[in-house]
């Protein structure tokens with residue numbers, strides 16, 4: 001099933017950030033969002049993940065199919081790595097956490113409390129969560145922040161395997177992941193910046 005965005009407008013602080021955005025994400029496809037800081041990548045991804053309403057337009061094929069990973073990792077600090085993955089497996093009704101431990105080289109950290117992990121290790125656990133969701137559409141906001149070179153390679157491998165299984169991925173990133181992917185530059189969709197002067201939105205502060 002294709003995830004499709006049509007004539008989408010999204011806002012922060014009540015004012016439009018992007019307007020007229022359209023794309024289709026096919027099974028097996030990765031789409032990389034590009035755009036300078038503040039262009040609206042996070043805002044667009046949050047809308048696609050259903051975390052905020054859209055101002056206008058349509059998103060089809062997202063409902064109950066998206067796994068979202070972003071800056072806030074949502075880890076449970078007082079649970080171990082294994083317990084965190086088992087928790088999400090229960091939430092999403094899946095069973096296997098072994099593949100997630102393998103993919104992000106987490107076996108050596110399996111019994112560590114998530115709260116005691118380094119930033120990069122936390123990020124690896126947050127990304128491993130994607131695998132236990134069993135969801136076909138990965139929506140990822142700067143997934144490689146804090147990752148070392150080896151972990152970036154593990155991540156790229158995990159995305160490739162996901163695509164081979166018929167999954168898809170929408171990824172905002174400033175780095176080249178070495179993936180075969182379509183690039184969507186969001187710059188042409190930016191709403192007039194002058195209308196945004198003074199906007200703020202406590203919900204995101």
Ligand SMILES: Nc1ncnc2c1ncn2[C@@H]1O[C@H](COP(=O)(O)OP(=O)(O)OP(=O)(O)O)[C@@H](O)[C@H]1O
Nearest residue numbers: 012013036037038039040041042043199200201204
């Ligand atoms: N709480 C807020 N209230 C008002 N405006 C906000 C708020 N949070 C973000 N913005 C503005 O919304 C715009 C889009 O932000 P967004 O985080 O989507 O950009 P981005 O492309 O993901 O940037 P980056 O590459 O820096 O992560 C920016 O101009 C930002 O300053």
